[in-house]
Amino acid sequence: MRTQMPLFVALLGVALLGASGVIGPQRAAAEPVRWVRSAAPRQVARPVFRAGGEPAPFQPRVSPGRLSDPEMRSFAELVATEGKAQPLAGFAILGIQHLLGSTGGLMRGLAASGAAISQMLFIGKRYSQHAGVAGELSGDGFRTYLSRHEGSIDTGADWGHRVTGDPGARLRELRAQVDDLVRRTPTGKIVVIDDGGELIELIHREYAHLHDRVVAVEQTRRGIRRLEKLDLKFAVIDVAQSWAKLHYESPMIGRSIAATTLARVRWVRGLGAPTGRRALLLGYGAVGKATARALHAAGFDVEVFDTSRDAQRTAGQDPSVARTHHALDDALTSGARIVLSLTGTTTLGERELELLHDGAMLINGASSSDEIVDRSASFMQPLQGFKMHGGAPYARWGEGAESRTGMRASWILKTRSGKAHLLVNRGEVINFDGSPDPIPPRYIQLTRGLLYLGALQAARTTKAGIHSLDEVAQRAWVERVERELAATGESLVDPTF
Numbered sequence: 001m002r003t004q005m006p007l008f009v010a011l012l013g014v015a016l017l018g019a020s021g022v023i024g025p026q027r028a029a030a031e032p033v034r035w036v037r038s039a040a041p042r043q044v045a046r047p048v049f050r051a052g053g054e055p056a057p058f059q060p061r062v063s064p065g066r067l068s069d070p071e072m073r074s075f076a077e078l079v080a081t082e083g084k085a086q087p088l089a090g091f092a093i094l095g096i097q098h099l100l101g102s103t104g105g106l107m108r109g110l111a112a113s114g115a116a117i118s119q120m121l122f123i124g125k126r127y128s129q130h131a132g133v134a135g136e137l138s139g140d141g142f143r144t145y146l147s148r149h150e151g152s153i154d155t156g157a158d159w160g161h162r163v164t165g166d167p168g169a170r171l172r173e174l175r176a177q178v179d180d181l182v183r184r185t186p187t188g189k190i191v192v193i194d195d196g197g198e199l200i201e202l203i204h205r206e207y208a209h210l211h212d213r214v215v216a217v218e219q220t221r222r223g224i225r226r227l228e229k230l231d232l233k234f235a236v237i238d239v240a241q242s243w244a245k246l247h248y249e250s251p252m253i254g255r256s257i258a259a260t261t262l263a264r265v266r267w268v269r270g271l272g273a274p275t276g277r278r279a280l281l282l283g284y285g286a287v288g289k290a291t292a293r294a295l296h297a298a299g300f301d302v303e304v305f306d307t308s309r310d311a312q313r314t315a316g317q318d319p320s321v322a323r324t325h326h327a328l329d330d331a332l333t334s335g336a337r338i339v340l341s342l343t344g345t346t347t348l349g350e351r352e353l354e355l356l357h358d359g360a361m362l363i364n365g366a367s368s369s370d371e372i373v374d375r376s377a378s379f380m381q382p383l384q385g386f387k388m389h390g391g392a393p394y395a396r397w398g399e400g401a402e403s404r405t406g407m408r409a410s411w412i413l414k415t416r417s418g419k420a421h422l423l424v425n426r427g428e429v430i431n432f433d434g435s436p437d438p439i440p441p442r443y444i445q446l447t448r449g450l451l452y453l454g455a456l457q458a459a460r461t462t463k464a465g466i467h468s469l470d471e472v473a474q475r476a477w478v479e480r481v482e483r484e485l486a487a488t489g490e491s492l493v494d495p496t497f
């Protein structure tokens, strides 16, 4: 039997191999990071589940056809009916979105419904923007912008060479894009399609002269919570809390988080480091529940901690959950080495990282890159007590691992007491793995369709404030997608991709 070694030792070994040039291409330390290096379709390693047992080996697949125009049959039908009367004629579109293939489909659907291609700008999210998709869209005349910053996190943190919080960087970047769109579209209405409330809040606070020209759509609950605090002067359609999104999107998210988690666990096990089969989930909301179910189906023993008593109670009755913790410290000291954070808040600090079992794998299944640790916190600074190892050997190790397996690089976090945890995917969301559509377009078209319906509703709404997404339209849309999936024995409720 193979001797198991601590994670840190295993990773250090690989790091040194990387440093000696044995593994993968190497990158000069100062070179800027582009996590997608080529516009060409790339091979993506995906795990395949087997009910209850060990996962089957990776099955590399190649994305067929054009990246930015994937087949989304139901969505095409929706656009054919709803877009026929050109409801978006005269509207410019400004969006922040994951820039994925299916987002290209959404942009094309908006254009087919009357919006001018040249007056449509989609800004990516730093961890989920695919350069190949963006390149194709530009080639077709659409405008896209690949973000360099994310919220308060300065991307100087990439590869751990430097961590500098620059909260202003993202704002400056967004202002420049809004200004650019306004220059090109000096008059006429604008539909903003937002993710996280960033653009809507910016326009609310700094672009009063646009308030009578703007209507908007918000996709995330985090964004809606942010917007509820504002006295909005324009209409916002709430897709985030739509019945269809809450009930039908989570299973596919859970599935993709579990699949990408499994890929990383197998990789760490392959290095000879122990991971165990226990997965601790911090957060048991819509995404947490679905992830618990998918990880359980993949053979993990799932443990849960949620700050909400109600969520703890529900978890206690969930057959997918082996153990529910009622205090964070109990959860962290329970010995689970695989830890997923699925809350929408930053869950761990220096003290919490010390409580974890040495060699824990820390996985972000939520939406912001500081879900697990605040990357601009002082304890993240290199050369202080709590170190983030991201120097050359580790960066090269990450690069080598990334190019060999299709995975993105990870960081090692070393605590004062010497524990070494793996911040998987550099703390960025696990299921955005660099592929053009981490969730198959026939499934994720559900979300793109809801955003499309939100945009159409926004275009005909004049009353300021937050409005629910039309209930009848949601139901008809879910039925349409379910009909398409049923033809191949699939369902949104129990995804099998």
Ligand SMILES: NC(=O)c1ccc[n+]([C@@H]2O[C@H](COP(=O)([O-])OP(=O)(O)OC[C@H]3O[C@@H](n4cnc5c(N)ncnc54)[C@H](O)[C@@H]3O)[C@@H](O)[C@H]2O)c1
Residues within 6 Å of the ligand: 220, 221, 222, 253, 257, 282, 283, 284, 285, 286, 287, 288, 305, 306, 307, 308, 311, 342, 343, 344, 345, 346, 347, 365, 366, 367, 368, 429, 430, 431
């Ligand atoms: N990875 C993806 O593809 C993907 C897709 C959709 C949403 N998300 C993100 O996943 C996150 C969760 O979404 P959701 O819809 O489940 O939200 P939710 O509000 O339904 O659930 C969040 C849960 O976390 C709990 N929580 C909050 N702070 C906590 C803490 N410090 N420790 C433990 N539990 C805590 C809450 O009580 C709640 O039960 C959000 O950030 C969301 O944007 C990710």
